[in-house]
Amino acid sequence: MAEVQLRRHLALVGLMGSGKTTVGRKLAARLGRPFIDADEALAVTTGRTVRQWFDDSGEAAFRAKEVDVLAQLLASDDPSVIATGGGIVCTEAGRALLNGPDVTVVWLRASPAFVANRVAQKANKDHRPLLDADPRVVLDRHAAERNHLYAEVADLVVDVDPVHRDVEKPKKKLAEMVFEAFSQIDAEKAARDRAQLARAAADAPATAPGGSQP
Numbered sequence: 600m601a602e603v604q605l606r607r608h609l610a611l612v613g614l615m616g617s618g619k620t621t622v623g624r625k626l627a628a629r630l631g632r633p634f635i636d637a638d639e640a641l642a643v644t645t646g647r648t649v650r651q652w653f654d655d656s657g658e659a660a661f662r663a664k665e666v667d668v669l670a671q672l673l674a675s676d677d678p679s680v681i682a683t684g685g686g687i688v689c690t691e692a693g694r695a696l697l698n699g700p701d702v703t704v705v706w707l708r709a710s711p712a713f714v715a716n717r718v719a720q721k722a723n724k725d726h727r728p729l730l731d732a733d734p735r736v737v738l739d740r741h742a743a744e745r746n747h748l749y750a751e752v753a754d755l756v757v758d759v760d761p762v763h764r765d766v767e768k769p770k771k772k773l774a775e776m777v778f779e780a781f782s783q784i785d786a787e788k789a790a791r792d793r794a795q796l797a798r799a800a801a802d803a804p805a806t807a808p809g810g811s812q813p
C-alpha cells in the first residue's frame with residue numbers, strides 16, 4: 600500500500616497579540632516550512648495595508664478579502680504555517696475554510712488582560728486599526744465574541760498566559776509545544792488515512808488475473 604502523503608497546512612488563530620506571528624515563525628522553522636502572515640499576504644496581494652482596507656472600504660470588505668486570501672493560501676500544495684488575522688473566525692466563510700480538510704488549526708488562547716498589555720507595548724498602526732480605541736475594552740469584547748468561535752475551529756488549544764508567566768523563553772516553548780502536539784495529530788491522521796485506504800482496498804472487487812477492471 601502506498602504511503603499516505605500528508606498535505607496539511609497549519610494555521611494559528613487567536614486574539615491580536617496572542618503571538619501568532621512570532622510563534623508561527625519559530626514553528627515554521629522547526630517544521631522546515633514557509634511561514635506566511637495572512638495580513639501581510641493580504642497587503643502584498645492587494646497593494647493596500649489592513650488600515651487602508653478598513654479606512655477606504657470598511658471592515659466587511661476587509662473580512663471578505665481576508666477570506667479570499669486564506670482560501671488562496673490553503674489551496675497551495677506546499678504545506679505552510681499561516682498566522683491568520685484575529686478576526687478570521689468572524690465570518691462563516693472563514694470558519695468553513697478553517698474547518699476544511701487542508702488545515703490543522705491551533706488556537707493560541709490568551710486572556711484579554713495579557714494581550715492588552717502586550718499590544719500596548721507595540722506599534723500597530725498599519726496593521727491593527729481596531730486598537731485605536733482602548734485596547735483592553737476592544738480585546739475584552741473580542742474575547743467575549745470570538746473565543747467560542749476559535750474553539751469551534753481549533754484542533755488544538757494552547758494556553759499562552761501560563762507559559763509567559765513560568766518560562767524564560769515563552770515563544771520558543773510555545774512553538775515547541777505546538778510542534779509536538781502537531782506531530783502527534785499528523786501521526787494519528789496518517790494512521791486513520793491508512794486504515795481507511797486498507798478498508799477501501801479490502802472492500803474493492805478483486806482484479807481479474809492479468810487484466811484490469813472494466
Ligand code: S3P
Nearest residue numbers: 614615638684685686726727728
Ligand atoms: C484583527 C486582527 C489583525 C488584523 C486586523 C483585524 C482582528 O491581525 O487582521 O487588524 O479583528 O482581530 P492580528 O491578529 O495578526 O493582529
